[in-house]
Amino acid sequence: MRSKFAFLLAIIMGIITTILFFNYTKQLETEEVVEQETIQVVKASETIPEGQVITTDLLDLVTVTKENIHPKAVIETAEVKGKYAAAVIEQGEILLNHRVKSQQEEKVLVSRKVKPGFRAVSIGTPRVQSVESVTNLIEPEDYVDIVFTEIDENEEVQTEQIFSNIRVLAVGRKMNTPINEQSTYVEYSAVTLEVTPSDAIRLINASNRGMIHFTLHPSIKEEE
Numbered sequence: 001m002r003s004k005f006a007f008l009l010a011i012i013m014g015i016i017t018t019i020l021f022f023n024y025t026k027q028l029e030t031e032e033v034v035e036q037e038t039i040q041v042v043k044a045s046e047t048i049p050e051g052q053v054i055t056t057d058l059l060d061l062v063t064v065t066k067e068n069i070h071p072k073a074v075i076e077t078a079e080v081k082g083k084y085a086a087a088v089i090e091q092g093e094i095l096l097n098h099r100v101k102s103q104q105e106e107k108v109l110v111s112r113k114v115k116p117g118f119r120a121v122s123i124g125t126p127r128v129q130s131v132e133s134v135t136n137l138i139e140p141e142d143y144v145d146i147v148f149t150e151i152d153e154n155e156e157v158q159t160e161q162i163f164s165n166i167r168v169l170a171v172g173r174k175m176n177t178p179i180n181e182q183s184t185y186v187e188y189s190a191v192t193l194e195v196t197p198s199d200a201i202r203l204i205n206a207s208n209r210g211m212i213h214f215t216l217h218p219s220i221k222e223e224e
Contacts, residue, residue, distance in 0.1 A: 037066040041094050042074040048089040051172055054080050054100060062094070072096045113169050114194055120169055121200045122190045123207050138191060142168045143217040146193075146203070150210030162206060165217065167194040 045060040052058075059077050074080055074095040083100040114120050138144065146163040170192040191214070195203060206212065 038063050039066045039069060040064075040075065041069060042077055042080065043094045044089045044091055047091045048085045050085050050088050052085045054083050054085060056081055059095070064094075070094065070096060072098060074100075110170060110192065117196065118194045119197050119200045120192050121195055121203055122192045123203065123212060124190050138168055138171055138214060138216060140168055140170055142219070144168060144193075144214040145217070146206075147213040147215060148206045148210055149213065162202065163195070163199060168192070169194050 040061045040063050043060050043062050045058055048054060048058055056077050059080070061077070074097060079097070080095055080100045083102050086099050086101045089095065089099060110120055143165050145161055146166055147159060148162045149157060149159045152158050168191060172190060193203070
């Protein structure tokens with residue numbers, strides 16, 4: 001009789017212990033969830049092309065746990081508003097400080113690309129006949145010939161090549177060649193070229209007098 005009672009008591013105690021242990025672990029899990037600190041960070045609401053000016057309509061806020069966030073994550077839209085994408089930022093990607101740059105940083109990058117003895121000159125696309133030349137296909141580090149067209153005093157169209165083998169430093173705010181064929185196409189309003197100081201004066205003068213055309217060199221050097 002006593003052995004049966006002891007056996008029954010052991011079963012009851014085991015059930016009670018199991019229930020207490022289950023409640024204790026559940027309480028610990030609840031406390032752990034409550035104690036996890038969260039923070040809002042900035043993410044891209046759509047794909048932002050390289051060189052694109054970042055505006056608030058391109059951004060969203062998302063809540064994440066603080067322990068899982070990158071130390072360089074942007075937490076306020078004001079931090080990046082008006083800056084430029086240093087590379088393509090994919091939709092849903094959390095913005096990091098080193099993925100954006102200011103206008104001043106961009107100017108420094110351009111100046112570092114210019115070789116000694118040369119100057120960087122930007123020609124606006126309204127001065128460039130983009131349909132009849134290859135303006136929309138030009139990429140940084142391409143080489144172009146520059147053709148000038150004007151109407152003379154006799155109302156006749158005069159066309160001549162004024163420069164050859166000119167290096168392209170940037171198109172719009174884009175200063176790097178595309179990584180692959182899937183790189184996002186971006187329209188731009190200016191082409192920045194590397195020329196000598198004297199050629200810079202001639203180019204600016206020509207762009208104000210008439211129309212500029214670009215002819216693109218092949219990416220592979222022609223055999224001599």
